[in-house]
Amino acid sequence: MGKTFKTIDEAVIRFAGDSGDGMQLTGGRFTETTAIVGNDLSTLPDFPAEIRAPAGSLAGVSAFQIKFSSKDIHTPGVNPDVLVAMNPAALKVHQKEIIPGGTLIINTDAFTKKNLKFAGYESNPIEDGSLDDYFTLIPIEMNKMVTAACEGLDLSPKLVGRTKNLFALGILFYMYDRPLDATEAWLKKKFKGKDAIIEANTRALNAGYNYGDTTELFMTRYKVEKASLPSGTYRNMNGNLAASLGLLAASERSGLKLFYGGYPITPASDILHMLAIWKHFGVQTFQAEDEIAGIASVIGAAFAGKLAVTATSGPGIALKGESLGLGVITELPMVVINVQRGGPSTGLPTKTEQSDLNQALYGRNGEAPMPVIAPATPGDCFYAAYEACRIALKFMTPVMFLSDGYLANGSEPWKIPNVDDLEDIDVKFAHDKNSENDFLPYLRDEDTLARPWAIPGTPGLEHRLGGIEKAENTGHVSYDPENHHRMVELRQEKVNRIQHDIPPLEVFGEDHGDMLVLSWGGTYGACRSAVETLNEEGKKVSHVHLRWINPLPKDLGEIIIGFKNVLVPEINLGQLLRLIRSEYLVDAQGLNLVRGRPIGASTIVETVKKTIG
Amino acid sequence: MTDVQAPLLTKKDFESDQAVRWCPGCGDYAILAQTQKNMPTFGRKREEFVFVSGIGCSSRFPYYMNTYGFHSIHGRAPAVATGVKIANPDLSVWVVTGDGDGLSIGGNHFMHVLRRNMDVNILMFNNRIYGLTKGQYSPTSEQGKKTKASPYGSIDYPLNPPSLALGAQATFVARTIDRWQKHMAAMLERSYNHDGGSFIEIYQNCNIFNDGAFEEYTGAEKFSNVIELKHGEPMVFAQGTKGIKLDGFKPKVVDMEKNSIDDILIHNETDLDLAHIIANWTSHPTLPEPIGVIYCIDKTTYNQDIVNQIESAIEAKGPGNVQDLLNSGDTWVVD
Numbered sequence: 051m052g053k054t055f056k057t058i059d060e061a062v063i064r065f066a067g068d069s070g071d072g073m074q075l076t077g078g079r080f081t082e083t084t085a086i087v088g089n090d091l092s093t094l095p096d097f098p099a100e101i102r103a104p105a106g107s108l109a110g111v112s113a114f115q116i117k118f119s120s121k122d123i124h125t126p127g128v129n130p131d132v133l134v135a136m137n138p139a140a141l142k143v144h145q146k147e148i149i150p151g152g153t154l155i156i157n158t159d160a161f162t163k164k165n166l167k168f169a170g171y172e173s174n175p176i177e178d179g180s181l182d183d184y185f186t187l188i189p190i191e192m193n194k195m196v197t198a199a200c201e202g203l204d205l206s207p208k209l210v211g212r213t214k215n216l217f218a219l220g221i222l223f224y225m226y227d228r229p230l231d232a233t234e235a236w237l238k239k240k241f242k243g244k245d246a247i248i249e250a251n252t253r254a255l256n257a258g259y260n261y262g263d264t265t266e267l268f269m270t271r272y273k274v275e276k277a278s279l280p281s282g283t284y285r286n287m288n289g290n291l292a293a294s295l296g297l298l299a300a301s302e303r304s305g306l307k308l309f310y311g312g313y314p315i316t317p318a319s320d321i322l323h324m325l326a327i328w329k330h331f332g333v334q335t336f337q338a339e340d341e342i343a344g345i346a347s348v349i350g351a352a353f354a355g356k357l358a359v360t361a362t363s364g365p366g367i368a369l370k371g372e373s374l375g376l377g378v379i380t381e382l383p384m385v386v387i388n389v390q391r392g393g394p395s396t397g398l399p400t401k402t403e404q405s406d407l408n409q410a411l412y413g414r415n416g417e418a419p420m421p422v423i424a425p426a427t428p429g430d431c432f433y434a435a436y437e438a439c440r441i442a443l444k445f446m447t448p449v450m451f452l453s454d455g456y457l458a459n460g461s462e463p464w465k466i467p468n469v470d471d472l473e474d475i476d477v478k479f480a481h482d483k484n485s486e487n488d489f490l491p492y493l494r495d496e497d498t499l500a501r502p503w504a505i506p507g508t509p510g511l512e513h514r515l516g517g518i519e520k521a522e523n524t525g526h527v528s529y530d531p532e533n534h535h536r537m538v539e540l541r542q543e544k545v546n547r548i549q550h551d552i553p554p555l556e557v558f559g560e561d562h563g564d565m566l567v568l569s570w571g572g573t574y575g576a577c578r579s580a581v582e583t584l585n586e587e588g589k590k591v592s593h594v595h596l597r598w599i600n601p602l603p604k605d606l607g608e609i610i611i612g613f614k615n616v617l618v619p620e621i622n623l624g625q626l627l628r629l630i631r632s633e634y635l636v637d638a639q640g641l642n643l644v645r646g647r648p649i650g651a652s653t654i655v656e657t658v659k660k661t662i663g
Numbered sequence: 664m665t666d667v668q669a670p671l672l673t674k675k676d677f678e679s680d681q682a683v684r685w686c687p688g689c690g691d692y693a694i695l696a697q698t699q700k701n702m703p704t705f706g707r708k709r710e711e712f713v714f715v716s717g718i719g720c721s722s723r724f725p726y727y728m729n730t731y732g733f734h735s736i737h738g739r740a741p742a743v744a745t746g747v748k749i750a751n752p753d754l755s756v757w758v759v760t761g762d763g764d765g766l767s768i769g770g771n772h773f774m775h776v777l778r779r780n781m782d783v784n785i786l787m788f789n790n791r792i793y794g795l796t797k798g799q800y801s802p803t804s805e806q807g808k809k810t811k812a813s814p815y816g817s818i819d820y821p822l823n824p825p826s827l828a829l830g831a832q833a834t835f836v837a838r839t840i841d842r843w844q845k846h847m848a849a850m851l852e853r854s855y856n857h858d859g860g861s862f863i864e865i866y867q868n869c870n871i872f873n874d875g876a877f878e879e880y881t882g883a884e885k886f887s888n889v890i891e892l893k894h895g896e897p898m899v900f901a902q903g904t905k906g907i908k909l910d911g912f913k914p915k916v917v918d919m920e921k922n923s924i925d926d927i928l929i930h931n932e933t934d935l936d937l938a939h940i941i942a943n944w945t946s947h948p949t950l951p952e953p954i955g956v957i958y959c960i961d962k963t964t965y966n967q968d969i970v971n972q973i974e975s976a977i978e979a980k981g982p983g984n985v986q987d988l989l990n991s992g993d994t995w996v997v998d
Binding site: 328331514 | 730748750973982
């Protein structure tokens with residue numbers, strides 16, 4: 051019987067296994083190859099907070115989902131077409147999400163009595179028929195397969211067993227007609243000097259591919275054609291790497307060396323790890339003793355003239371709150387990255403959420419306005435980080451960058467920009483006195499209201515900053531009531547004026563209609579997909595995505611007026627929603643799902659239809 | 664970096680135009696005056712000095728120094744100073760803190776800035792009380808101290824700043840007293856010249872909330888109650904009438920009329936074991952209060968190491984180019 055090729059627009063596959071099964075690595079390799087063959091793609095890694103929960107336990111299941119397409123896509127999808135389950139726990143956790151009729155590829159060698167019991171199965175689901183009616187079940191003895199493939203190699207059975215993820219990857223490469231060479235080259239690089247490991251993994255990969263080819267289990271193979279992306283050179287990009295590169299680009303274009311002070315925290319630590327590698331760019335990284343020291347060092351470095359940055363997650367921002375107020379009152383430029391995770395408290399450290407918007411806007415004592423920018427996609431983290439630096443330096447202010455766990459770890463094809471094409475960042479340190487006899491550290495620029503940046507080491511401009519209220523212009527300590535009121539207003543007005551520096555909003559769809567879907571941050575993709583679907587169905591729905599949440603763009607109010615309804619999907623209980631309602635007195639509605647994962651486009655479609663029919 | 668070309672400056676050059684607002688009679692005045700007097704003697708440009716402080720009476724200090732300054736938030740001065748020093752290692756960075764600011768709310772930063780041997784000079788004004796918040800007991804207040812917050816006497820035990828600093832791997836630990844002006848001048852100079860993190864505990868009288876806390880070290884009996892440590896010299900005090908001998912690890916005060924100077928303990932500021940022993944004499948019932956340099960060794964600084972790492976990375980890889988970095992990794996071309 052010959053095998054047939056079926057061309058499809060898109061597919062969603064999910065690898066799930068124990069934390070030690072290498073699922074993130076497998077997903078990463080599939081992603082890399084999928085990028086190279088030219089599909090558009092979006093990924094969603096989903097891993098436990100525990101480094102290595104007990105093997106076989108439900109808590110220890112780690113998964114990686116990728117959606118890839120010949121079309122322009124915006125989300126990693128919700129329900130997979132194919133689930134690879136490396137053990138019973140993985141099946142148990144993820145089975146309910148596979149689309150009806152989807153394919154289940156199972157490593158039966160892991161379905162031992164002990165593992166089944168550990169996962170809470172009374173009987174073996176592969177054998178008891180409970181799955182047969184719903185899914186295409188493909189049980190494979192993967193351990194046995196790799197053991198055979200690695201015969202003759204001088205490796206322990208344990209090490210051979212570890213190659214079964216490459217076997218599973220080989221099967222998926224076969225199913226979706228993807229080449230093996232990129233993975234083989236990667237293995238050679240990754241395990242350089244460990245020839246037996248390279249050989250075993252390469253054999254396992256090929257064994258999986260050939261298994262797909264020779265058995266009759268896979269009668270249909272799928273072709274997903276190249277996506278028609280804009281021309282250019284691409285690479286796969288995740289959000290934390292993109293943000294780090296954006297900071298580095300801002301450093302180069304501003305001529306300021308980058309200083310990073312921070313404390314390790316999930317899911318932001320990768321930014322520290324990456325910047326720590328880039329020493330030859332002159333990047334200084336300081337792993338502080340705690341979150342507070344992280345931001346305090348950033349304030350000190352900003353005072354001394356660096357492009358100063360910290361990155362953390364919600365709990366870290368909570369600890370940094372008082373220092374951020376100091377950054378606001380001393381009006382020093384710095385970028386504060388919050389890669390949001392589930393909260394409150396420790397919450398869900400490895401899961402995504404958008405619940406720190408209120409904290410970003412209001413989480414400091416006193417009137418302490420801080421600009422807030424949020425990237426829309428993993429690749430957009432580059433541009434948003436660059437923009438955060440540009441605004442911080444131009445307006446002499448701390449800027450909050452609100453990423454999230456999904457953006458940070460998710461990835462997409464990214465067209466490599468030309469650094470020279472990025473907007474200029476023009477930094478001028480003060481060198482001379484700015485009034486007749488004195489240097490006035492709080493004498494403001496007429497347009498931006500930014501104060502001068504005179505760094506220690508500059509002769510004649512010695513001055514003192516601090517957290518006590520400043521007298522206008524002189525910056526001396528002042529308890530004068532009128533002065534305080536004026537300074538409170540000036541600090542707010544300075545942030546408001548950023549409005550004049552940000553581009554007008556883009557309305558996706560008509561500028562009037564039945565529904566405006568209004569989003570910020572990582573829900574961009576789901577909202578855009580949903581609106582595309584609704585438009586295809588003829589619904590009068592448009593999409594506006596906010597990049598700046600403080601200040602809100604000046605044209606937002608006008609845009610909102612054009613729509614009968616406004617829907618604000620968020621992974622929180624309505625934090626942007628309340629802001630929009632209070633700011634524009636509009637009866638906007640929320641779509642709020644706080645489950646530690648992205649909102650699905652289909653949920654948004656359904657919600658819109660419920661309102662507008 | 665000492666610049667030999669630096670113009671000759673005077674105390675006046677280091678006085679800011681801001682009115683000093685400590686209580687009349689506060690020990691802080693003496694420390695400020697002595698610091699302003701010392702600064703010109705270092706032969707360094709004024710603009711290269713940065714004074715960073717936290718919160719508390721002592722932390723108003725930077726406002727009165729006509730240098731670059733930063734009055735930060737409670738306890739965080741060592742971390743702010745760390746950022747300044749890493750960002751520009753050519754600056755002379757000073758931290759002014761108190762016993763509450765530095766040891767209570769800022770205890771963590773105090774410990775780590777010393778551990779890293781960050782080349783900043785920490786002046787801790789220890790008055791054993793919270794002054795700015797109007798008189799609560801501090802982490803160096805003696806047990807049993809009656810304050811507004813401890814009307815029945817504090818049940819906290821005090822900590823010992825030099826011991827803490829030594830435990831944190833500090834490379835320079837010294838103590839002086841607000842009323843010992845010449846001694847303070849010498850300590851400031853030693854601290855300035857120490858290439859690494861330095862810690863000076865300065866006993867400072869709070870005449871409002873804890874007046875006379877250090878009376879025994881500043882009053883008529885001061886020479887009997889204080890021992891001035893001098894590197895390489897025998898430990899004698901009370902105008903040479905008393906000395907200290909070690910009995911095993913136990914120090915004891917001996918009468919010099921009955922003992923030979925050869926039997927007296929010799930101070931060695933590079934000896935960590937000895938430093939720990941000396942630090943323990945703080946508020947000791949039978950031993951004199953040690954002042955002077957308790958410990959001083961050379962060790963590479965954090966700020967120098969970070970420079971070295973960057974320089975060797977550039978040497979090995981060449982200066983980084985962002986466009987090249989963006990273009991690296993697995994890329995593909997879409998026509």
